[in-house]
Amino acid sequence: MASINKRIYVKAILRQDKAVRISALDLKVPGLIVTYTPEEVLIETDYGESLSAVAYLNKAIQIVSKYLDTFKGVDIEVKSEMPVGAGLGTSAAVSVATVAAYSYAMGYELTKKEIAKLGWQVEKEVQGIASPMDTAISTYGGFIRIQLFGKDKYDIKPIATTADLPIVIGYVERQAKTKDMVEQVKKLKDRYPDVVDGIMDLIGAITDEAEKVLRDNDLVRLGELMNMNHGLLDALGVSTKKLSEMVYAARSAGALGAKLTGAGGGGCVIALSPEKQEAVEVAMNLYGSMTLKTDLGAEGIVIKKV
């Protein structure tokens, strides 16, 4: 699990009244502004469906209020350097950033552990089901491994590497929601339990290998492992025509490895391209609706007084 060097900014400024005003113009085209008080919700947009993006902010405020047993009205402003809902874990980044910003505005400095935990709770309550990985990586940054214990606990293990990991991310509109993809894999597992469990185990084994080669700065092998990982995800049925096209376009252009990332069903492809980043980006652009160049292993959450 690696962070990428693209940020979500959440600014929280306390209000004098009990209202919550969320301005999240970056979250979805055409963006939206939502103001709600205990009595009323005002959505300043034409598109009701954009509301789903606000669910994470809304839930983060509720959960922080409950955790700290305090509620204060607040203006929340969200800016994003990434497409939201593309499978890059942006909902997790929004969740942890809102938890951190809102609690800080109210005068509390939560630990990273608290932020990651509350952020995970936000994702679980909004989505019904959530992995703790995205919220943990958004909080801690860098490269980490997560080991789950039961339903609500996990351990974080940082992976030390000095590798320079330039990547290109390609994005295509999603055709399915994370929840639907999770459900689809679950059904596949009901029909072919041994095969699907076997694939999951191999994905785990590849992650173990990736950790090793990352410590050794062996990017060629890291690329190979990404390719194998992609094939296994394809076998689980979470790839799409467009994602597959972008993966092969990236490899054809010289990427050391390329794979879909996130829950699939559309979303993002990540290509490791230490040398041919320009060519890889051009090739991915032919098939994707947006690309961005960045690095892996950036810092986690940063809290600043403004």
Added chain:
Amino acid sequence: MASINKRIYVKAILRQDKAVRISALDLKVPGLIVTYTPEEVLIETDYGESLSAVAYLNKAIQIVSKYLDTFKGVDIEVKSEMPVGAGLGTSAAVSVATVAAYSYAMGYELTKKEIAKLGWQVEKEVQGIASPMDTAISTYGGFIRIQLFGKDKYDIKPIATTADLPIVIGYVERQAKTKDMVEQVKKLKDRYPDVVDGIMDLIGAITDEAEKVLRDNDLVRLGELMNMNHGLLDALGVSTKKLSEMVYAARSAGALGAKLTGAGGGGCVIALSPEKQEAVEVAMNLYGSMTLKTDLGAEGIVIKKV
């Protein structure tokens, strides 16, 4: 393992002299005619590289001669309803058909077991390494499973099904030879033995499942299993941009399942399309250089006096 309803015709007519004349105009564009005697080889073509296609015929004649301890000069004529060298097991079909035709012309009626065995030997000697599956399926036809014992023995188990299995085959020029692909997977296995063995095991498990659903005529599940199989082959690195495009084109057009077939590195995609065969063929044609519609489970070798 299933036969397809496309045939290779090998005609053998004994000559009065000791020469072997091979006319294999279908085997490769631009085709070729080779005549060889113990003293001389005459190749009537501009393209020396086409020779590789003749190697199977040549070797089949040698092996039959040795097995029967008889050599007679012969005119061999080969016609093919399939692209040769595309990963459809055509080299196996050529091998067994030549074994059967040449031995029959000399007055011997070999059993299917003998034909399959000698055909396998042809493939092994030409390629250095060969699975017995292609030669067995070309000989026996239908749906069979093969269990290997050691290096040179196997058992054949027919699979009973009454399913009607219309498929579309899409073909793209190969970028790598079978031998190179086998070598590439071997190298991947050297680097990641557990993962590659795990993938191989899952491919085996999927074949077991496929046998079950075939008995039940459950084409929806057969399609799902084909898709999973494709993902696992992709994880082994034997897919290509073009094969992957054809696979997803076929699925988008309504195929129940689509997968690469053969050793990969280019070659063929097979799509199960009981209902939308026309649409699937059109979609695959957009990405492949040739498509053909056929059925699975056709008869094996047929020997006729002409």
